[in-house]
Amino acid sequence: MKPLPQQIQHLIREAILAAQQDGTLPVFDLPEISVNPAKKADQGDYGSPVALALAKPAGKKPLDIADAIKLHFPQADFLQSVEVAPPGFVNFRLSENWVRQQVRTIIAAGETFGQQDIGHGKKAQVEFVSANPTGPLHIGRTRGAILGDTLANLLMECGWTVEREYYFNNAGAQMTLLGNSLKARYLQSLGQDAELPENGYQGDYLITVAEELKAEVGSAWMQADWKPFKEYAEARIFKMIETTLARVGIKFDHFFNEQFVYDDQSVWEVLEQLRSKGFIYEAVTREGAAEDELDKARKENLTKPAVWFRSTQLGDKEDRVVVKSNGEPTYVLPDIAYHINKLGRGFERIIDVFGTDHIIEAQTVARGLQALGYDASKVDVVLHQFVTFGENKMSTRAGNYVTLDDLIDEVGRDVVRYFMLARSADSHLDFNFEKAKEQSNENPVYYIQNAHVRCCGIFRQVEQNGYPENWDEGADLSLLGAGELAFIRKALELPEQLVFAYENLAPHQIAFWALDLARVFHPLYDDVRVLHSEVPEALARARLQFYRMARVVFVRVLGIMGMTAPERM
RNA sequence: GUCCCUAUAGCUCAGAGGAUAGAGCGUUGGCCUCCGGAGCCAGAGGCGCAGGUUCGAGUCCUGCUAGGGACACCA
Structure with missing residues (x-):
């Protein structure tokens, strides 16, 4: 069933065209016709202020226009009446008999009631969570997780074939640190006098993982370097994350490793394409850098050039580094390659769910796609504000965080989901943990x-x-x-x-x-x-x-x- | 300092340029012998401030104030 306001909107359009045809209304371009649910019972079920908006282009009084619409309104089985109300609203009342019959229609539709065919079965992808596997999901990830999963549901309901994807990076300094942290915990579990690395991952979960590792391999890994520890930790942590997500009804179709765009060289191809289109230059500091920035570069003794993306040509306020002076790409380059990969997989619609701290990243990726001639409009970014928890600041490394698991334990899956959904994404969410528990009744x-x-x-x-x-x-x-x-x-x-x-x-x-x-x-x-x-x-x-x-x-x-x-x- | 988000009832928040701004919680008073009282009915309580656009502004624009976030050769 198509939305009733949409059906009414089409009928209004027909009525206006008919009125124009017989000269009741002058000819003018039709504006956007809005139809809203009525606020009061005596306004019927739906109403439209279209006649008010048309007063100027039609050069007539709103009431007269409304009358003309009423007069020319086509027959519709679901409507009982079309009424004009001052100062020029057109109100619609649903036919009672039709409404009663919808009981059967809805029962017959069952699980498909309300479904729409906007997507025509085309492929869409929603990317969300995308936390690197360094620890259990903390509560701050909850909002994006629930938001992304529900957006995926909405797309499905509207006729898209949806894939849920989780993007992650298992390389880099943080993962090395994770490997070394687990190694320390492992040695500790063997009674060795090992210390966590500076800024290492202090959470208890690594103690648990270390115990499991010890049970599996005994003391065989005592001389190993951080790599096998990293891999072991990563595998275990992904399991934890998936288990946690399953508890709130989230299941991903695909996990995408950033490493892929290195393995297939596409990250470098992206760079060369950007270069060939004139978006790349090499310099110690960005073109047009301000004096204080130059000072800073001098102080830090930056002499080797980095590779810059001339994003200012596409409206950015400053150019962005895409390859550091040590030769490693920044996150932006693989992320652009990743999005090109998504488009290449045939997704007509791509939705990224990020916290607002990723706004620059999102914009830079969009400009990257644009620079290379891709259709960036296929990518929608939903940014959500953060959830705050009163005074508690949380950090994964410090290990003093409340996990999503803790939250689910306390209030249950449905409360978690509803609380995260019941406010708009760009509204700051103040989740008082204590209060949520109290309110659960x-x-x-x-x-x-x-x-x-x-x-x-x-x-x-x-x-x-x-x-x-x-x-x-x-x-x-x-x-x-x-x-x-x-x-x-x-x-x-x-x-x-x-x-x-x-x-x-x-x-x-x-x-x-x-x-x-x-x-x-x-x-x-x-x-x-x-x-x-x-x-x-x-x-x-x-x-x-x-x-x-x-x-x-x-x-x-x-x-x-x-x-x-x-x-x- | 620049940019983004937010400001609506005691609290947490909806509000799609249109008619008399809504809900949950809290609060005050009432109701219930039959499908689960985690219920129902009623009351009190309001758009941060100042301009502007519009026939019409909580909604759009500008400025101010307050809170959150971003301004890395981190991801």
Whole structure:
């Protein structure tokens, strides 16, 4: 089902064109027609301010334009009325009969209710988490993880074939340090007097890994250098990360090692292509460097040239180093190669989920793609603000962090997911760990899930009382009351909510809508009884059909957010 | 210093240029013998400040104030 506002929008367009055709309205270019859900009951279900916006181009009063739209409005089975309200709104009321019939439509659609075919099955990729395997995922990674996974869900719901990818780097100084840190822990576990390297990884997890290693190889590795330790640690840590992610319902389709773009030489090819297009120069300092920067270079005795990407030609405020003076590329170059690799794998849409600290990186990669003539518009970057935890500052190396596992232990998968989703990505998230624990008894997660639980309870009761499974089939839906209709209308918003969240890459919209939906549901529950001495059978069957539909919708919305829909709590 | 994000109810946050700005938590008062009370009903409580654009601004623009982040030959 296409979103109703979109359907109405098309009808308005037709109405305006028809009015222009017969001269009721003058000819002008059609603007963007907005259709919004009504805020008040007497405004119908949807409304459009289009006539207000047209006043100037049409040279007519908004009310007259609205009247013309109403007059020329095409027949539509889902609409009951089109009304004009001052100062020029056009309001639409859904047909009650049509709304009632949607109960069956939604039940029939089931798991596919609300799905859209925007992507036409084309390939999309969402890259997220992408933490290097130096330790367990800390709580700061949670937001990007949940955000990325839910964005992937949204793309799937909108008709894309989605791959979830995790990009990592297992080379470099940090990984060497990790190897040396594990080596120290290993020697310690053998009773040796070893010290962690300076700034080494102090977390207890390496002690655990060292114990496991000792159990496997005994003292055989005592003379080994950092490399096998690095590899062992990396493998173990990836396992930990995957296990943790699985606990919040996240599973990656692919892990991409940065090393790949070195192995296939593409990182160097990218450099040569940039060079051939004139985007590369070699210098000790960037072109047009300010005086203080030159001073700094002198002080640090920089004499060997680095390789610079002339990103200023593409609107950057300064050029960026792509190969350090020691000959090693900076992160930017492999990252550009990586994105070219993604495009080469046929993804029509690529979404990168990063913390806002990666904004420069994201921009530089985009400029790199642009410089080489790739379609950078296929890449969308979703940046999220950080989660803060009161006074607790965390660092992986210092080991004084709360892990994602700890968080899941405390509040559970669904609370983790919902809390991370229930605010927009560019809003700073203040996650008070203590408060989250306290709230776990009284929070929106349970409120939403309880709506599903209540539906399930009804079906259990019906079954226990010996009614047939299809008892409600063919029920007379005209018996449903105003409260039920209000809920069905709300449920029918799923397609538009989905599309809106998808278009804006804003999963929090769904989180808020889910809460809205539950808020329409719960007040009904007390009054809309199914098995009750005063409810006649025909009504009971109609209501059961209604709850069957409600259950579908709650399963859907919870599923989109990656949350479970428990049958009991 | 420059750039990015944020500022809405006591707290945490929604709000898609349109009509009388919403929710959760907290708080105050009420409700419930039948499908799980993790419930329902009602009340109090409001757009950081100053300009501007617009028929219309919480929403767009400028400045100011406050908080977070980025300004590496780290990833």
